[in-house]
Amino acid sequence: MRILAVDDDPVFLEQILAALGALGYHDVVTAHSAEQALGEIARAMPPFDCFLFDIQMPGVSGVELCARLRKLELYRRTPVVMVTAMSGRAFIDGAFAAGATDYITKPLDRFELKARMGMAARLHEEREQLAAFARQNGLSLSAAEMQVDFDAPILIPGVDRAIEIMALENYLLTLGRKSAYSYAALGIHVANAASIYARADAPTFVAMLNDVALAICGGLKTVQVLFAYAGNGNYVGLTRRTISFDQEELEQNINYALSDFKDIYEADRLPLPEVRVGELVRGSVFSLSRPTKILDQAIRAAQPTERMMPKSRLLVG
Amino acid sequence: MSDWELPPDASIPGLACFRELLVPRILAFESFRQIIEQGPGANAALRDMAALSHKIAGVAAALGYPGTGDHAAAVETTIRHGLAAGENTAEIWRTTMPLLESLLDDMERILDD
Numbered sequence: 001m002r003i004l005a006v007d008d009d010p011v012f013l014e015q016i017l018a019a020l021g022a023l024g025y026h027d028v029v030t031a032h033s034a035e036q037a038l039g040e041i042a043r044a045m046p047p048f049d050c051f052l053f054d055i056q057m058p059g060v061s062g063v064e065l066c067a068r069l070r071k072l073e074l075y076r077r078t079p080v081v082m083v084t085a086m087s088g089r090a091f092i093d094g095a096f097a098a099g100a101t102d103y104i105t106k107p108l109d110r111f112e113l114k115a116r117m118g119m120a121a122r123l124h125e126e127r128e129q130l131a132a133f134a135r136q137n138g139l140s141l142s143a144a145e146m147q148v149d150f151d152a153p154i155l156i157p158g159v160d161r162a163i164e165i166m167a168l169e170n171y172l173l174t175l176g177r178k179s180a181y182s183y184a185a186l187g188i189h190v191a192n193a194a195s196i197y198a199r200a201d202a203p204t205f206v207a208m209l210n211d212v213a214l215a216i217c218g219g220l221k222t223v224q225v226l227f228a229y230a231g232n233g234n235y236v237g238l239t240r241r242t243i244s245f246d247q248e249e250l251e252q253n254i255n256y257a258l259s260d261f262k263d264i265y266e267a268d269r270l271p272l273p274e275v276r277v278g279e280l281v282r283g284s285v286f287s288l289s290r291p292t293k294i295l296d297q298a299i300r301a302a303q304p305t306e307r308m309m310p311k312s313r314l315l316v317g
Numbered sequence: 318m319s320d321w322e323l324p325p326d327a328s329i330p331g332l333a334c335f336r337e338l339l340v341p342r343i344l345a346f347e348s349f350r351q352i353i354e355q356g357p358g359a360n361a362a363l364r365d366m367a368a369l370s371h372k373i374a375g376v377a378a379a380l381g382y383p384g385t386g387d388h389a390a391a392v393e394t395t396i397r398h399g400l401a402a403g404e405n406t407a408e409i410w411r412t413t414m415p416l417l418e419s420l421l422d423d424m425e426r427i428l429d430d
Contacts, residue, residue: 009372011331011338015379018330056371085375085390106375107386 001124002046003028006037006065007054007083012106016052016083019113034060038068047074049127050120053100055084055091063094070099077127077155077164079120092171096163096226102170119170148206150197153231157206159213165228165295168238172291180283180291186225186237187278187302188216188254192271193233200270212273215257219250234299241282251277278302332380339428345369346421359406363413367396370420385423391416 003025005016013030020028029048031037034057041048051069053062060068062082069075082095082103092103101123104116148154153165172180190196190212197205209229216227216235223245227237254275265272278301283294346369352362370393377386395416399409 009376011335011372011376011380014331014334015376056368058368085371085393107378 001025001027001049001121002044003050003052004031004037004040004044004048005029005052006031006034006057006062007052008032008057009054012054012083015108019108019110020117022110023114023117025117033057034062034065034068037065041069041072041075047078049078049124050117051075051078051080053080053082055082055095055103061091063091063098063100066095066100067098076157077123079123081116081120092174093224093226096167096171097161099163099167101164101167103174119166123166148202149231150194150233151231154206154209154229156210156213156229159210160217161226162213162217163226163228165230165236168226168228168236169292169295171226172238172295175291180294182241183238183294184241184243184280184282185294185298186227186239186280187298187300188212188227188235188237189276189278189299189302189304190233190235191274191276191304193273196270196273197233200268204268204270208270208273211258211261212254212275215254215275218257219253230295230299234302236295236298238295239280243280245280247277247279251275276302276304329380331376335376335380336427339424342369342373343421343424343428346417350417353406353410356406359410360400363396363400363406363409366413366417367393367400370396373420373424382423382427385420385427388416388420388423392420 003020005013005020005028007013007016007030010032013032017028017030020026029040029044031040034053037053051066053065055062057065062084066080066082069078069080079101080099082092082100083106084091084095084103085106095103102116102119104112155164156162172183175183190208193208196208200208213227213229213235216237220227220237220239223239223243225237225239227235230236254277258273258275262272278298281294281298281301283291346366349362349366349369353359353366370389373389374386374393377383377389392413395413396409399412
């Protein structure tokens with residue numbers, strides 16, 4: 001796995017080089033600034049498979065570097081692990097929103113680094129398998145990514161605040177139980193996603209997911225939220241525990257926004273996506289379960305069977 | 318460096334570089350201190366001081382100096398919290414100065430090893 005590590009502190013770069021080497025990662029390039037990193041990225045042949053970005057750097061920060069990296073098609077889904085001191089956790093929200101996959105804290109803990117790099121290596125392997133699939137089938141990588149299974153969580157392309165489900169889980173896990181308590185999860189379900197999946201080709205299905213994600217963004221524009229598509233027509237968002245919003249109103253707003261696309265769906269002979277919003281799920285500070293459980297609970301809360309009252313269904317076609 | 322900390326193994330990755338940077342970093346801290354005490358540019362100097370402390374806080378423990386890392390983190394967080402809370406420079410500096418003294422003492426002790 002080819003890694004680019006970026007930090008303005010030469011001491012830390014020496015440490016991370018040694019630590020990665022001890023874990024068996026020897027193909028590591030280092031850069032002392034975001035500007036130097038962008039040069040390395042532009043010249044990289046073969047491309048990098050994983051990035052480690054320090055968050056707090058003078059000039060272009062690690063968060064901005066991550067955002068710029070994500071604009072490059074080649075690196076849209078490459079694992080990016082942010083590195084920050086415990087005192088820099090305030091920057092983490094921005095890092096995930098910019099497309100980070102995970103983060104580790106300084107000082108380096110070799111067990112934590114091993115776990116995080118193991119996750120990045122698994123993502124890299126998945127990416128390699130996808131590239132092999134694309135080659136075998138004469139597809140571009142982005143076209144291969146479009147060969148989505150219905151239950152597959154995917155990164156919704158080009159939608160602000162939409163991140164990968166694994167990044168959302170990592171975010172919660174690394175917050176720790178106490179900090180995770182201050183968050184709440186919101187499930188949003190496309191009730192007729194299976195029907196659309198059965199009738200649409202893969203790019204059209206992904207375009208539908210994109211439409212829904214944009215409608216969710218619009219509906220939650222005043223709320224600080226990160227969200228992800230979890231597969232099976234389910235989106236899940238993470239927001240502050242203290243947030244209050246009208247669940248019914250949000251659902252209506254999202255469905256109303258989607259109704260703007262009615263003609264397009266009709267032309268494709270597809271039903272208009274029909275969205276259900278679940279109740280906000282807040283974790284318990286006394287809970288001993290894993291912090292990510294609220295994501296599963298939020299997804300369940302948005303399923304039709306969990307609803308107390310039947311919703312009016314949008315007429316399609 | 319706290320009293321109980323023993324000098325670490327010289328072969329630890331990054332340690333030689335850390336030691337090389339001690340003198341320029343101590344001088345940098347002294348330069349920031351002068352600017353802060355003179356007044357003009359004090360806020361920028363506080364930010365620079367926090368950024369330099371941040372670097373030390375991020376590596377010192379892994380090099381065998383956890384106490385130094387803690388002192389550096391204390392300097393950084395005190396400055397950042399003070400600036401974020403809108404405290405005036407003199408107030409931030411009053412609370413930061415003793416923490417900086419501890420950090421500089423640590424750095425000088427490491428130099429003496």
